[in-house]
Amino acid sequence: MQIEVPSLGSRSIFSKAERIDSYLRVLNALMLRDMRTRFAGSYWGYLVQVLWPVAHMFIIACAMTFRHVPPPFGDSTMVFAATGAIPALAFQYISREIMKGILTNKPLTYYPQVRTLDVMFSRVLVEIVSSFLGVMLIFSVLMAFGLNPIPIDPVTAICGYLCAIALGIGAGTINVAIVQVFPGWMLGYIGIGILLYMASGVLFMPSELPEQIYDYMKWNPVLQLVEWVRLGYDPSLPITIDYVYLFLWVFCTLTLGLTLERTIGRRGGA
Incomplete structure:
Protein backbone atom coordinates (compact mmCIF):
# COMPACT_ATOMS: atom_id res chain seq x y z
CA MET A 1 0.00 0.00 0.00
CA GLN A 2 1.46 3.32 -1.08
CA ILE A 3 0.97 6.57 0.79
CA GLU A 4 1.04 9.73 -1.32
CA VAL A 5 3.13 12.46 0.19
CA PRO A 6 2.12 15.98 -0.86
CA SER A 7 4.78 17.49 -3.05
CA LEU A 8 6.41 20.82 -2.36
CA GLY A 9 4.35 22.37 -5.13
CA SER A 10 1.06 21.20 -3.59
CA ARG A 11 2.13 22.55 -0.20
CA SER A 12 2.77 25.95 -1.73
CA ILE A 13 -0.66 25.82 -3.36
CA PHE A 14 -2.30 24.97 -0.03
CA SER A 15 -0.41 27.69 1.80
CA LYS A 16 -1.33 30.24 -0.86
CA ALA A 17 -4.98 29.23 -0.65
CA GLU A 18 -4.84 29.54 3.13
CA ARG A 19 -3.33 33.02 2.86
CA ILE A 20 -6.07 34.11 0.47
CA ASP A 21 -8.74 32.66 2.74
CA SER A 22 -7.21 34.40 5.75
CA TYR A 23 -7.07 37.70 3.87
CA LEU A 24 -10.71 37.43 2.81
CA ARG A 25 -11.71 36.69 6.39
CA VAL A 26 -9.88 39.81 7.57
CA LEU A 27 -11.60 41.95 4.91
CA ASN A 28 -14.98 40.48 5.79
CA ALA A 29 -14.48 41.19 9.49
CA LEU A 30 -13.35 44.77 8.81
CA MET A 31 -16.29 45.45 6.50
CA LEU A 32 -18.81 44.10 9.01
CA ARG A 33 -17.21 46.14 11.77
CA ASP A 34 -17.38 49.32 9.64
CA MET A 35 -21.04 48.76 8.85
CA ARG A 36 -21.93 48.08 12.47
CA THR A 37 -20.08 51.03 14.01
CA ARG A 38 -21.36 53.80 11.73
CA PHE A 39 -24.42 54.93 13.67
CA ALA A 40 -25.56 53.81 17.11
CA GLY A 41 -23.54 50.57 16.92
CA SER A 42 -26.19 48.81 14.83
CA TYR A 43 -26.45 47.49 11.30
CA TRP A 44 -29.68 49.47 11.01
CA GLY A 45 -27.63 52.61 11.44
CA TYR A 46 -25.84 51.73 8.22
CA LEU A 47 -29.06 52.56 6.37
CA VAL A 48 -28.56 56.19 7.36
CA GLN A 49 -25.43 56.24 5.23
CA VAL A 50 -27.39 54.98 2.24
CA LEU A 51 -30.25 57.43 2.81
CA TRP A 52 -28.07 60.55 2.96
CA PRO A 53 -27.91 61.08 -0.83
CA VAL A 54 -31.71 60.82 -1.00
CA ALA A 55 -32.00 63.41 1.75
CA HIS A 56 -29.63 65.74 -0.12
CA MET A 57 -31.68 65.39 -3.29
CA PHE A 58 -34.92 66.24 -1.47
CA ILE A 59 -33.38 69.21 0.33
CA ILE A 60 -32.05 70.71 -2.91
CA ALA A 61 -35.31 70.05 -4.77
CA CYS A 62 -37.42 71.52 -1.96
CA ALA A 63 -35.22 74.63 -1.71
CA MET A 64 -35.46 75.26 -5.47
CA THR A 65 -39.23 74.65 -5.45
CA PHE A 66 -39.74 76.98 -2.46
CA ARG A 67 -37.80 79.72 -4.24
CA HIS A 68 -39.66 79.02 -7.50
CA VAL A 69 -36.40 78.31 -9.32
CA PRO A 70 -36.96 76.23 -12.48
CA PRO A 71 -34.49 73.41 -13.23
CA PRO A 72 -31.60 74.70 -15.39
CA PHE A 73 -32.11 71.75 -17.74
CA GLY A 74 -34.79 69.12 -18.18
CA VAL A 79 -33.55 64.88 -11.46
CA PHE A 80 -31.39 68.02 -11.64
CA ALA A 81 -30.65 67.76 -7.91
CA ALA A 82 -29.79 64.06 -8.24
CA THR A 83 -27.34 64.63 -11.11
CA GLY A 84 -25.37 67.01 -8.90
CA ALA A 85 -25.65 65.23 -5.56
CA ILE A 86 -24.72 61.73 -6.74
CA PRO A 87 -21.18 62.40 -8.07
CA ALA A 88 -20.35 65.09 -5.51
CA LEU A 89 -21.38 62.93 -2.55
CA ALA A 90 -19.71 59.84 -4.01
CA PHE A 91 -16.41 61.71 -4.01
CA GLN A 92 -16.95 63.37 -0.65
CA TYR A 93 -18.05 60.31 1.30
CA ILE A 94 -15.35 57.99 -0.03
CA SER A 95 -12.51 60.47 0.46
CA ARG A 96 -13.69 61.19 4.02
CA GLU A 97 -14.74 57.73 5.19
CA ILE A 98 -11.43 56.11 4.19
CA MET A 99 -9.73 58.54 6.56
CA LYS A 100 -12.29 57.89 9.32
CA GLY A 101 -11.79 54.16 8.88
CA ILE A 102 -8.11 54.47 9.73
CA LEU A 103 -8.85 56.45 12.89
CA THR A 104 -11.58 54.03 13.97
CA ASN A 105 -9.66 50.83 13.22
CA LYS A 106 -6.15 51.97 14.09
CA PRO A 107 -5.86 49.61 17.12
CA LEU A 108 -6.56 46.66 14.83
CA THR A 109 -3.41 47.38 12.80
CA TYR A 110 -1.30 46.25 15.77
CA TYR A 111 -2.34 42.70 14.92
CA PRO A 112 0.01 41.11 12.37
CA GLN A 113 -2.92 39.95 10.22
CA VAL A 114 -4.26 43.49 9.71
CA ARG A 115 -2.43 46.13 7.73
CA THR A 116 -3.32 49.74 7.06
CA LEU A 117 -3.99 48.90 3.41
CA ASP A 118 -6.45 46.22 4.51
CA VAL A 119 -8.39 48.79 6.54
CA MET A 120 -8.36 51.20 3.60
CA PHE A 121 -9.46 48.56 1.10
CA SER A 122 -12.30 47.30 3.30
CA ARG A 123 -13.60 50.84 3.81
CA VAL A 124 -13.38 51.50 0.06
CA LEU A 125 -15.49 48.41 -0.65
CA VAL A 126 -18.08 49.42 1.95
CA GLU A 127 -18.31 52.95 0.54
CA ILE A 128 -18.63 51.76 -3.06
CA VAL A 129 -21.45 49.40 -2.08
CA SER A 130 -23.11 52.19 -0.08
CA SER A 131 -22.84 54.57 -3.02
CA PHE A 132 -24.35 52.06 -5.45
CA LEU A 133 -27.20 51.36 -3.02
CA GLY A 134 -27.79 55.11 -2.69
CA VAL A 135 -27.97 55.50 -6.47
CA MET A 136 -30.42 52.62 -6.76
CA LEU A 137 -32.55 54.11 -4.00
CA ILE A 138 -32.56 57.54 -5.67
CA PHE A 139 -33.59 55.97 -8.97
CA SER A 140 -36.38 54.08 -7.20
CA VAL A 141 -37.65 57.26 -5.53
CA LEU A 142 -37.59 59.19 -8.82
CA MET A 143 -39.50 56.43 -10.60
CA ALA A 144 -42.00 56.33 -7.73
CA PHE A 145 -42.68 60.02 -8.43
CA GLY A 146 -43.29 59.19 -12.08
CA LEU A 147 -39.95 60.65 -13.24
CA ASN A 148 -37.45 59.14 -15.65
CA PRO A 149 -33.98 58.89 -14.02
CA ILE A 150 -32.34 57.13 -16.98
CA PRO A 151 -29.81 59.42 -18.73
CA ILE A 152 -29.95 60.02 -22.48
CA ASP A 153 -26.32 58.90 -22.73
CA PRO A 154 -25.87 56.28 -19.97
CA VAL A 155 -22.20 55.63 -20.79
CA THR A 156 -21.26 59.27 -20.26
CA ALA A 157 -23.17 59.52 -16.96
CA ILE A 158 -21.78 56.22 -15.64
CA CYS A 159 -18.19 57.13 -16.57
CA GLY A 160 -18.51 60.45 -14.74
CA TYR A 161 -19.87 58.68 -11.67
CA LEU A 162 -17.10 56.04 -11.70
CA CYS A 163 -14.46 58.75 -12.09
CA ALA A 164 -15.92 60.48 -9.00
CA ILE A 165 -15.46 57.24 -7.06
CA ALA A 166 -11.88 56.87 -8.34
CA LEU A 167 -11.01 60.45 -7.37
CA GLY A 168 -12.55 59.89 -3.95
CA ILE A 169 -10.30 56.86 -3.43
CA GLY A 170 -7.25 58.85 -4.50
CA ALA A 171 -8.05 61.79 -2.21
CA GLY A 172 -8.88 59.36 0.58
CA THR A 173 -5.44 57.73 0.44
CA ILE A 174 -3.83 61.14 0.83
CA ASN A 175 -6.11 61.89 3.78
CA VAL A 176 -5.08 58.59 5.39
CA ALA A 177 -1.42 59.59 5.22
CA ILE A 178 -2.06 63.08 6.58
CA VAL A 179 -4.37 62.06 9.42
CA GLN A 180 -1.82 59.57 10.78
CA VAL A 181 0.53 62.50 11.38
CA PHE A 182 -2.03 65.25 12.10
CA PRO A 183 -5.26 63.76 13.55
CA GLY A 184 -6.82 67.23 13.52
CA TRP A 185 -6.88 67.06 9.73
CA MET A 186 -10.15 65.17 10.08
CA LEU A 187 -12.01 68.34 11.09
CA GLY A 188 -10.09 70.42 8.58
CA TYR A 189 -11.08 68.19 5.69
CA ILE A 190 -14.75 68.31 6.68
CA GLY A 191 -14.61 72.08 6.22
CA ILE A 192 -12.84 71.69 2.87
CA GLY A 193 -15.44 69.13 1.79
CA ILE A 194 -18.28 71.57 2.50
CA LEU A 195 -16.57 74.28 0.43
CA LEU A 196 -15.96 71.87 -2.44
CA TYR A 197 -19.59 70.77 -2.33
CA MET A 198 -20.86 74.34 -2.49
CA ALA A 199 -18.44 75.25 -5.30
CA SER A 200 -19.06 72.16 -7.44
CA GLY A 201 -22.25 73.28 -9.12
CA VAL A 202 -24.53 70.92 -7.23
CA LEU A 203 -27.07 73.68 -6.56
CA PHE A 204 -26.65 75.60 -9.83
CA MET A 205 -25.20 75.47 -13.34
CA PRO A 206 -21.67 76.93 -13.28
CA SER A 207 -21.72 77.31 -17.06
CA GLU A 208 -24.34 80.06 -16.66
CA LEU A 209 -21.90 82.22 -14.68
CA PRO A 210 -19.64 84.81 -16.34
CA GLU A 211 -16.92 83.16 -18.40
CA GLN A 212 -14.03 84.44 -16.27
CA ILE A 213 -15.55 83.07 -13.06
CA TYR A 214 -16.48 79.79 -14.76
CA ASP A 215 -12.93 79.30 -16.03
CA TYR A 216 -11.55 79.61 -12.50
CA MET A 217 -14.19 77.30 -11.07
CA LYS A 218 -13.32 74.56 -13.56
CA TRP A 219 -9.99 74.07 -11.77
CA ASN A 220 -12.13 72.25 -9.20
CA PRO A 221 -12.17 68.63 -10.44
CA VAL A 222 -15.39 67.82 -8.55
CA LEU A 223 -17.20 70.49 -10.55
CA GLN A 224 -16.14 68.83 -13.79
CA LEU A 225 -17.28 65.45 -12.45
CA VAL A 226 -20.74 66.88 -11.77
CA GLU A 227 -20.81 68.39 -15.25
CA TRP A 228 -19.67 65.07 -16.74
CA VAL A 229 -22.65 63.28 -15.22
CA ARG A 230 -25.06 66.03 -16.27
CA LEU A 231 -23.72 65.87 -19.80
CA GLY A 232 -25.06 62.33 -19.91
CA TYR A 233 -28.55 63.68 -19.16
CA ASP A 234 -28.40 66.56 -21.63
CA PRO A 235 -25.65 66.30 -24.30
CA SER A 236 -26.63 69.73 -25.63
CA LEU A 237 -25.40 71.53 -22.50
CA PRO A 238 -22.64 74.12 -23.19
CA ILE A 239 -20.11 72.06 -21.23
CA THR A 240 -16.60 70.91 -22.12
CA ILE A 241 -14.94 68.29 -19.91
CA ASP A 242 -11.15 68.17 -19.64
CA TYR A 243 -10.83 64.39 -19.37
CA VAL A 244 -7.02 64.44 -19.28
CA TYR A 245 -7.13 66.87 -16.36
CA LEU A 246 -9.48 64.59 -14.40
CA PHE A 247 -7.48 61.43 -15.15
CA LEU A 248 -4.32 63.20 -13.99
CA TRP A 249 -6.07 64.09 -10.74
CA VAL A 250 -7.07 60.48 -10.19
CA PHE A 251 -3.63 59.09 -11.04
CA CYS A 252 -1.64 61.69 -9.09
CA THR A 253 -3.75 61.55 -5.93
CA LEU A 254 -3.73 57.75 -5.84
CA THR A 255 0.02 57.55 -6.50
CA LEU A 256 0.88 60.24 -3.98
CA GLY A 257 -1.46 58.83 -1.34
CA LEU A 258 -0.12 55.26 -1.60
CA THR A 259 3.47 56.53 -1.58
CA LEU A 260 2.87 58.65 1.52
CA GLU A 261 1.01 55.86 3.28
CA ARG A 262 3.80 53.41 2.60
CA THR A 263 6.44 55.85 3.83
CA ILE A 264 4.52 56.81 6.96
CA GLY A 265 3.59 53.18 7.62
CA ARG A 266 7.21 52.12 7.54
CA ARG A 267 8.22 54.86 9.94
CA GLY A 268 5.35 53.97 12.22
CA GLY A 269 6.36 50.32 12.13
CA ALA A 270 9.90 51.23 13.00
Missing part, protein backbone atom coordinates in the same frame (compact mmCIF):
# COMPACT_ATOMS: atom_id res chain seq x y z
CA ASP A 75 -38.25 69.25 -16.67
CA SER A 76 -37.60 67.91 -13.16
CA THR A 77 -35.99 69.69 -10.24
CA MET A 78 -35.43 66.35 -8.50
